[in-house]
Amino acid sequence: MTGRPRSPRVARGVVLFLALCLPVSARAQAIHHALTVVVQPESGRLAVEDVITPDGERPPHGVHHFLLNAGLRLTTSTPDAAVWRDAARVPGLAPLIEAAGVPVTAYTVTLAATNRTITLKYEGELARPRDTPADEVSGPAVSKEGIALSGQDVWYPVFDQGLVTFSIEARAPASWEVISQGRRTTHRREAAQNLVGWESPEPQDEIYLVGGPLTEYTRDAGGLTAMAFLRTPDQTLADAYLDATGRYLDLYSRLIGPYPYKKFAMVENVRETGYGMPSFTLLGSTVIRLPFILNSSYPHEILHNWWGNGVFVDVDGGNWSEGLTAYLADHLMQEQRGAGAEYRRGALQKYADYVVEAKDFPLTQFRARHSAATEAVGYSKALMVFHMVRRELGDDAFLRALRGFFERFRFRRATFADLDRAFASSATVDRGLPAAAGRPGGSLLAPWIEKAGAPALKVGGVKAFRQGADRYLVTALVEQTQPGAAYRLRVPVAVTLEGREQAYQTTFRLDTKRLGLELPVEGRPLRLDIDPEFDLFRRLDRSELPPALSGLFGAERLLIVLPAGAPEPLREGYRRLAEAWKSSQPGQTDVVFDDKVKALPDDRAVWLFGWENRFRPVVAASLPDRSASITDTGARLSDTVLGRATHSAALTVRDPSHPDRALGWLAADRAAALPGLGRKLPHYGRYGYLGFEGDEPTNVVKGEWRVANSPMSMLVVQPEGGTITVPMATLAPRRALAP
Ligand SMILES: [Zn+2]
16 A cells, blocks of 8 residues: 555546646635534534635636535525536536546635625535445445545535645544644534644645544654544554654655644544545554554655645646655665665566556656556656666755755645756756756756656676786676667676675766777676666566566466366366456456467466466476475475465466466465455565465465576676686675665
8 A cells, every 4th residue: 555546636636637737836826715514423414614715816806616515515605606507518617527536516606806705604415436446445425433535525615726725623523533634723622522623824735634533642743743543542553653753754854854744643544545645644454553564654655745745746747756755765764774776676577577568658647556557657667767866966966956846846736847957956056967967958857757668788798808917807788778769877887806805886878779888997807797786777687587476467468277177166266266367467368278278378478277287397397496396285485385285376487498478376275265365466466486374365475586697797708718607796885865
C-alpha cells in the first residue's frame, strides 16, 4: 500500500484537473466554507450547514453553480438555489459532474451585490460511489463503524476546480473522534456528543471528514502536534507512531522546509487503506500493525505533506509527486541502511520486467498508478530520474532546488516543468555548472520525462595498455543500444586495480551512441564495472537481473501449462488459478495441458503448474543455485525442505538454452492451497523462489537468486594478453542524502 493511489484526491484529480490548469495564487482565490456538521451514525445520515464565501478574485455577486451528492436534500438556501437539470451540458460543470465519484445534483444560485455569502442547509444519506474499486468494500458512507469522506463524495457543495479554505464544527457521538485537515480548534464533550472543530486557512484541493469510535493519543513534537487515533486502545502502538511522527516531521522539515501544517495524525481505518491526506494519513488496522510500515509506508505518507499535499500536483503535466516522494522516503530509508544500490536495482528490475514497449509512456502522462506497469514508470522511473538529477547537481544544489521549489509552490499546484526550472536555476547558481547538463535551457528533466523509453548500455573490448612504470590506460567501447537518439548520461565506472582493496572510481560523459572510452589509471587494471551501483535509469540487461516472478507476472505473452496427469481436484484447481491469473495478466495468456505440448515455446514466458507436470525436469535442471533441488518427494530451496504433501513451491528460472524466456514452476499437492497462492504470489514479484505451508498458505521461505555474469562487469585484457579473474574491489562508501 505504499503509495496506493492516494486515492480519493488523486482519483478525483485525475479526471477533474485535466480540463483546467488554474494558475493559483491560492489564498486570494480560494472559496471559503464554514461548515457545521452533525454526524448521525444510528440513522446513517449527515446534516450540514455551510456558509460559503465565494473567492475574492471574481466579483462574488452574480450566478454561481454547485454540485451536491444526490443523496443529500437541500432544505434551506439563502439566497434561493434551484436545481439545474441541464447542468451536464454546461462546459464548466460537465467535467465536475464527470469527475464526481458519486451521483450528484447540480444547483444554480444568484448572489445579489449586497450579499457576500451563500448559506445552505442540507441533510440525508449520502449516495455511494458509482463504481467502487474491486478491492474496496462499499458500505454506507455514515455508519456506526465511522466515516471517511473526501471531495469525491461531494458531501459539501463543490463550486469549481479551485482550491478551498474551510472551518468545520462537527457534532458526533461522545465515543467518536472526528478528524480533518488543519488545526483542531474545538474539542469538548457536551451531553452525549463530542463537539470537534477544525480550521484550515491553508488552501486545499478538497475537504476531508474522517471519524469513528477512536481513542486519541496526542503529543507535542517540536511545536507541532503529533496525533494517533486507534480503534482499539493500545498505548505501545500509539507511542511507536507518535515517536515516528516526531522523527519524520523533524527530518523532512530540516531537509526540505518547515512542515506546512500544524498537526500530523495517524488515523486507523476500518478498511485496509494506505492513504496520505494533508496533515493526516488513513491506514488500515492490519497495515499499522506490520512492523516494517514505520520505516517504509509511514515516512512516505508523511513526506506527501510536502509533495502532493503541500505543493499540489497539477496533473496536466504529469504527476511528479509519487516519484519524488518515493525517492526521498523509500529510497532514503534504504540509503541510510547502506542498501541504496539494491533498492535502485529493484526499481530498474520492475521497469525491465513490467514495462514492455507497448506499456511504456512518458512521465508527463503519469497520473496515478493502476498497474505494475504504471507504477514502474510513475514511481520507479521517476525516482531514478530524480536520483540522476541529484548525482548531476550534487547533494547541496539538489536540496537547495527542492527547498526553493517547496517555498515557492507551497499550497499551489506545480508541474514537472516547475520542478525542472528549480533544478536548472539551482545548477546555474551552483559553481556555474556547465549550463546544467550543457543545454541552453538547462533542462535536466525534459529528456527523461517527455518521452517513453530508457537507454540500454553495452560495453566491449576492454583492454589495458602500459604507459609507464605503474601507469596504464584502460580502453573500452561503450554503446547506447536503444533505438532512437542518444541520451546524455554521466556514467559511473569502477576499475579494480591489482593489489588495491578500493576500486578507482570516476564518471564519464556519454552523449553519443558509441564512445571509445580511455581511462588513465595508476596501477594494473584487472576489471571494469560500469554503473556498479545502479545510478543510471536504464533498461537492465537480462543477465544483470536474477530471474524473479515479476518476469512472469509482467510478461506480454504467457503460456500456462497444466498437468494433465494430476488427480482431479488438483487439475481443476490449477485450471481455475490459470483462468484467474489470465484475467490479470497485462498481455495475452494461453492455457494448455502438458499432454498437448510437444516442446515449450521460445517466444513467450511459461508457467508450469504441478508436481506432475511433464516439463518439471527442465526447471529442475535450470536451478541457478546448486544447493536448490526439485525431486518427486519435495523441493529444497535455500536450505529449507518443502515436503510435497505439506508444502507448495513457486519459483522461476532461466533455462540456459533459452535465456530470453522466463520459466516458472508452481506446485501444490492440495487443491485447497491454490486459491491462496493465486492471491498471494503476485505480491511476491521480486522474489525468485518461494515456499508455503498449509492451505492458507503461509510463507515459509523466499529469496532472490544470485545474479549470474553481468555484461556491465568486464575483465580487462592485459597488455601481455589474457585476463585475471577477480571480484570487484570495494567501492567508496556513500553518504545518504540525509543522515
Ligand atoms: Zn505516494
